[in-house]
Amino acid sequence: MLNSVTRDLKHCGHNVIIPLDFRIDNYRSFLNVDEVKIVTQERSLHYTLETLDPDAILIIAPEVSHILYNLRKLAEQLEIPLLDSSSKATKIASNKVQTEDILKKRGISVPETVICEISDDLEYIKESLEEIGYPLIFKPIDGVGCGGLSLVMQEKQISKAILDIQLNSTQNRFIVQKYIEGTPASINCISNGKYALPVSFNAQFITFNSFNGKSEYEGGFTPFHHELEEKAKKVVMRFPDYFPGLLGYFGVDLIFTKDEVVFIEINPRITTSYIGAKAAIQENIMNLVIKAVFLEQLPKEIVPEQFAFFKRISLNPDGVTLIPLEFFQKPEIIAPPYYDLGRQEEASFFVNVIGGSLESCKSQFLALERDIHSKVNSATTID
DSSP states (O other), rough: HHHHHHHHHTTTOOEEEEEEGGGGGGGGGGGOOSSSEEEEEOHHHHHHHHOOOOOOOOOOOOGGGGHHHHHHHHHHHTTTTSSSSHHHHHHHOOOHHHHHOOOOHTOOOOOOOOEETSSSSSHHHHHTTTTTSSEEEEETTOOTTTTOOOEEOOOGHHHHHHHHHHHHHHHHHEEEEEOOOEEEEEEEEEOSSSSSEEEEEEEEEEOTTTTOOEEEEEEEEEOOOOOOOOHOOOOOHHHHHSTTTTOOOEEEEEEESSEEEEEEEESSOTTHHHHHHHHHHOOOHHHHHHHHHHOOOOHHHHHEEEOEEEEEEOOOHHHHHHHHHHHHHHHHOOOOOOOOOOOSOEEEEEEEEEEEEHHHHHHHOOOOOOOOHHHHHHHHHHO
């Protein structure tokens, strides 16, 4: 995702500098940018940005623990023009409870929700959920992707779900929602502050693991079509009115049921599906973002020209080390294997393939996946 964004910015003719967290310094060689500034505890981001004095800044960070909000607030304090939403809009859109309240007041369908607290007695939480009934979705109030999200099928799984939330969020409050049966999807948009232009409509691959409570966002494909998609697009086009300061690129997660569109949350940032949107529409998305933010210009519509299929591939760390680093320079591989900073049992990366049909994309992906696993297996055999 980061490489896709920086390539778009470079193709616009801009000099691109990345302040990079020192913990992922080993990814520096994969970045196609003019300069990388390593941010450490001694050399803070505040100091780095003051020294650079950039013309504009795009912040790619998670909402969890107010990280995204704090970084955008810092940029505003330093009077650096944002290519993103304001810190105020970020704070509201990142809060799933506030987002739901705003949408509900405008008659927009959202899941039935109960707000709980980590400090609440477990029996009290169970009683609070009796009216909704199972299955339920437990998730942090400020979660990112599927971090801390659990599908709870029965009462005995609640304790594990709450523990998973604690591991993924520092907030005391969390959300419990009625599980919505339907098709998960997302819409990527660009806002000029007045209205939002839908850029791509994406199917989502989400794995719910009700046994151990762990869920994963695995990717998706675009374009995705549904008989209710026009209704969904008309709603998101008004989001800048509902969330003042919502600017630049943002994503909206939703679920299609048989007869309605249920809106789940807003992601006020660049999302993973950017890699698919960029490939499918064959437009320079960052050029569109810059024009929207600084000139308030948006095209009337964007029509996809091909399919893009993007999906996560996961390997254990030992398997990754058996594959030559050059292999991960393939254009289909969006990023090198990323190790979670808190966990080391798995390394994952996204693959994005394009084609004239969805079936051809799936075939390409499966072939590349087999190639990767065969390299791991052959290297293991030789060893």
